[in-house]
Amino acid sequence: MMRRIFYIIGGIILVLILLGTAGRFMGWFGGGADGIAVQAENADERTITQVVTAFGRAQPEVEVTISPDVAGEIVELNVREGAQVSQGDLLVRLRPDNYQAQLERTQAEVARARANLAEREADSLQVRLEYDRQKRLFERDVIPQSEYEAAESRYKQAVARLQGARYQVQSAMATLRDAREQLEKTNIYAPMSGTISKLDVELGERVVGTSQMQGTEMMRIARLNQMEMEVDINENDVVNVSPGDTARIEIDAHPDRTFRGTVTEIANSARVSGEGTQEQVTNFPVKIRLLDAHNEDAGEVMTGPEGGIATAEDGEPVTPAPVIRPGMSGSVDISTRTVENVISVPIQAVTVRNMDDEEGGGRRSADRMRRVVFVAEGDSAHVRAVDTGIADDTYIEVRSGLSAGERVVTGPYSAVSRELNDGSLITIEESPRQGGRRTASR
Template structure:
């Protein structure tokens, strides 16, 4: 008997719990509009439609590089015997950078000079032989005209004269060839001294004293160093093919460098590539990008320009609030290219614009006939997705179709559909994406959503 009473008591507890859960579910469902025919007002967050200036941006990331950078390679091979610069030094045009051991090239000059002297001596010998042959020829010519010698002797003297003339010309050309070789040897000797072709900073030094380098005569030479204009840096980024059509030369941009967090620098688009860089070609992950170069317009790297006196003079004129960054090649940077600006246009927060399917809706000025073909119920209408916003009018949500323009990170331009001053629904996300319908009663509760966002 006691077991029966215990089972009955447990059953009563279970039933009571179910009743309480059902009651709580009914209260929650009614408050959320799930019960009672959907007549309960839905809590929404709203904002007023205002005029705003919107700037559309294209974001990309890349690396900082000097806008002008020269790679120095030797024209002659040999051992480096002098290297008076180090990485980071500022050099001026004509300043000594590298000296290559000149012994071989000096010896070649001496050898070529000796050859030239030999060829000049041969030229003088050829000149003497030519004069002798010319004299004999002139004498034999007069004798032949008086028939004092035979024709054979005259022809021999004439032939010898022509041969000596050709020999003299050959000797003269040999002298010219030796002179050209001597000039070439002197130029090669001069090329053992490498000087800076322009003002700039040594951005990279790839060799040390004692190393042997290869010249450009037979193949690409050894890289010695690089000279860059460090006060003219640019960001090289890759922009997707969907965004590149919006970018133009001259567009301004904001640049954020990882090395300087919470600082924004100004930039200008200077170059846009015409050829694409394709990765993953032929696969589902194929990506097509275009390289874009953005010049850093904010003054930078002033400590790498000119001599120390000029730097100190410029630095002394700066106020405490001014900041001059020191960029280095290869630093990571992110850019926001400002492609288009619309001033004082109707705009709403991006989340206020949602999409609804207009397919299958019956126009208000027509009535549906009960005698329509039954087979039409089996036809699935095609989707007709349109952009809409919900406007609060007399406590109800009114759906309005809109056309949109450009957008920034927070707002989107409205070309048509609503006017400034109207009250549009901006939240919650779940309510806008699924729960809200045209004509629903709404309860504007901006304070509640603001508290939730702050929490």
């Protein structure tokens, strides 16, 4: 009997413990005075700048690929990678023997065509004189019509042969011009001033001309004193970017420097990777020009106070302009839009709730999903629908629904996103920099 009583009492105690634990967890009793522990911050007026971040690589703003127009063996190579060249400098010479021989053959063809033309002119003159004579005799009824017609036919044939000889001379002259151009193309000159940014051939190597196929890429000439960043921006963000937007550029090779930039070009066509798979990504290439001095001679050109090229008025020279090579990676923060003196709250203070649930309607509707914040009023939090605008890394613009100075719940995330409801009791915990813990009071 005592053992049975002991089991009954133990079971009752266990049930009471379970009920107490569940009740405290559900908020039926115990701990209700303290409420849900949250952090809060005032909604204040701030300046918000929307930023789009992307990653890419540096490249010259102007870079020209040099390929030969004719095929041949490189017999002279006057540059090396990294060398400075001026417009008109001789870069490469190809072996001209075959093209010289072709030129001589075409010159001979021109001479033969001209000799043939002279012969045809003489024949034509003789035939015309005979035709004129026969015509006069026919008009005097001295010769029959058949002889006159035969003379006329011979004259017309001579004129046609003369015209054909003239066309042969024109064709030979065109071939001669082409042969001269082919010979001239064995000398390849710099189309602009710049730096040999890439050199892919060696002395003695054979190259293929672009007239036959794509051709051999021999080298590239770039203006390295004007670099740009080409980055890929997601299709959801590129709609916010416009030409002329300012940017902040960080190059991985220069972690202690920040460069100013501006958006110069936005592609109309996307780059799609992983097309047709779940990993498909659609990006748009965007080019950002570097505005600060770079890739200059450190002994002559120095950077000024604002990152530009230093002048005599800047006083003593400062840090030399950095070297940025094609292909260096980096990140770009593009400032797409700025609004000043607008009411804003921390981004984590805004969540999405179904307003039917908050109003006790018991009916869930996708049309009633709203962005909301929880406003701390005394020891309770009240839901407030808001209309939001742009955001930066920390704060988001609130266009309507809040007034400056109202205190909104900013965390923790679990409370803002799930636990809090309209009228929930709260306890506001001060941030570490403010210290202590304060319970909201009426």
